[in-house]
Amino acid sequence: LLAALSLAWPYIAGLGGLPALVLPAQARRQDAADLRLLAAVWSFGLCLDYALLLLLGWLPVALGVGAGLALALGLAAVWRWRHRLGRPRSWRPWLIAAALLLLGTAVILLDPLDDWDARSIWFFHGKMIFFGGGLTEATGLGLRLGYGDHSEYPMLVPALAGETAFVVGFWNEYLPKLALALLLPVPILAALGLRDTPRSMAIAIFAFVAVPEVYLSNGSMDGYLAIYAGAAALFLADWLEGRGDAALLAAAGALGVVGGLKLEGQVVYIALGLSFILLAALGRLKLPRPRIGALLLAPLPLAGYVIWQVLQRRWGLPGEGFSVIHAWPRLGDPLALWQIARGVLLDERVVASMLILVSVAGLLRRRGKRFSSTAWLALLAGFIYLLILCAAFAMRQADLTWQLDTAASRVARSGAVLLLISAVVALRALERTQWPRDGASDRLQLGAAGKLLEMRAAELCIGEGMGHPRVLLGLLDKPAAVARACQDTEEALIVDNAVAGRGEQPLQHRLREADVATPAGRQRVTPDILAVDVDDALGVAPGDLQRIAAGKRHMTRIEQQADRGAAILQQPVDVLCRLDHGPHVVVHGHAHAAVEHMVGDGGEALAELLPLRRGGEARPGRGRRPDIVDDLARRLGEDHDRRTQRLQEVEMLAHGGDLGLGVAGQQLRAVPAGDQRQALRLEQGPELPGVAREFAPELDAAEAGKADLGQALLERDEVAQPMHAVIGPADRVDAKLHGHVGSPRDWSGGKALSPAGRAHHQRTARPKV
């Protein structure tokens, strides 16, 4: 029994493999896009199963062909996406999805069929299909059995119920409800796709859980019609916002399911279609151009709906009995109109949805935003749906009061969900554009202490030397927190091009490239720091090493110096300014940092072999232990001044006594050089012609994790997660001031300080670590 029930999941997933075959298997996608693709796969599987049974008629044939197709398509899709089947970037969404699915399935299966419509329509039809061996003219539909078995209703869920009973081998009041559990993945995936915009996600969960309520588990289709209508609108909005063809196919699949659930699915089609046409006619919609494969595949989920329309007519199944004739008397009766309006438009769920929608609209207005066209799509569709529903109640022959009492509250839920999805789409646009900044502020306000403590805990492992006034260690001087934002696939950024080397104010690039926030606001954002926010640094597995590496690969360098005398004079000034301006930190990122950490001293040799290390300007290793300074220097170009670095190292050794026992020995090479004038050896003279320009900054990169601190002699890189923007070393490693307060230049009226003054400054100016 369990095996039979378990087979249903790979069967549906395999049948829905077409979207995975048509869409390009990108090596690096974000989870949201993956979720949409999975939603497309699942809804396609449901629709294809439905179409197969309608086409082939007999259960054994349909299931046999379906199993073969599922195996072929599923294996092909798995092969095509094999490189994405490894460890997901984050387990959490998948675990949440699995837990919700398991919980939902248990709740559904352990509740026997009791609801009137569920027993009389959907699962009665499923029972007919099971005992009739298929869905044919002889199945028994259209016999007008009992009190209206609605034999013209779509058969997607009855087909699934009949197939489940066929596989299990018997019918009871529990197991065929697996058909409902098979409908759960798409709304779960749709809601999880919003997890980066939690406020929108909360509304979506409300729409998908609280609005359908008991209709998610009792076997009636109204709840699922509502959530699939909402999911279709959501995916459609995703596609219109340019989130890729997976969203288009997911929307098509959800619409296919909508058409297979209930007659009101046609109302959803009309509502979404009219809304779409209206907005397109007004020029409010920009239609993305889908791939030809996606375009050809998109109508496929509607095949079941079309085939069922044909079969209904061929088999002469009776219709619902709508007629305009019945509408005229009711349209002229104010009491009837009020009854309809109260039953449909003033339904408590519709009212609650309207209130939420109004709240979101007010919020948008307060923020100076408007409803996006994609939000209008769902909004108009919701209103059109409710209006058509009012008209439908007016046009039915049955007693109006009885109709409204028994049906209005159920069928109005789809309209309520569409309105809520409109709120979701509008709110998430706001969250994506405005709240990342606020969110980062909130996060920093709420968790700034924890975040900084977390970073400092790592720094403390470096050693007590970090507190010495002459030594600048670590990366915490003017920390720049990098917030995550716009994490959808299509908004993924090329980190290396994000901010690095572009501007002096990283915030200028916030909206376009990265979201940057600091604990104290903009005035603190003058960092020369390459901030790398690595979540779960220890969890960066070797499998992740091919991702985008952070930072710049090359140091700013000293151009050919033309004038030796100028160079000698210039050098201390540059050093002084560097100390004044705070640390110029460089994280030279590459994809194989962890490997190099693991292989220890051999990492240098290995690093030379790895692709990102073979830059045109990189020099070969020098046959000795790699350290940070050496690693930085190794990236110097042909014209870089190596001796400057050597001198600085010597200076640091000379100052080692000042640091005392508390200095971590392994940090010595990472410490920036002192700033005292030093005599240059004569043999350096020929190599120092020209004007000194910039110094190679030397600071070691802080590690977000602790495990590698013991190997600080090795080069220390940080592999950033792809969506973590990295603020590169500013291209202002020069002698100019950049707004830092209290530099020795300020104190000395812009003049370079005397050695005594600098010494005083070095003693009193405690580095901010």
Place this chain on the structure above:
Amino acid sequence: MPVWQRRTLVAAAIAELLYIGHPHHQWARLRTYFGQTLPRSLAEIGQPRGGERMLPLPVQDMLTLLRGHGVAGYRVSPRIAHEPLISQRIVEGAWPIRPDPAAPWYLAFAAEGLPVGCQSLDRRMDVVLARCP
């Protein structure tokens, strides 16, 4: 997940739980579900015809009578036919035993009189299965 996001989600979840559970009887239903319904469901879920206890008692009796006599088609008395809950449930529950106006098997309440020529074959509680010419 940042704290503020977590708080938002938790608040939303609580609000939705309150919304769902607002009518006080919902909690009573939950207690009944976990105390009675769930154990019975676990016992029945793997059984053929499991869950028929949800049907009205007269319908359960009718099903026992129809299955016990190997009936292929049946018709019901006018009184049963006028009770939607009974007539609809017997149609669904008895399937693939089909309702057939011309069938010789006749279901009626015990309190009802049988049509002329019909002979009561079996009785279960308040329900009678008769054979008519």
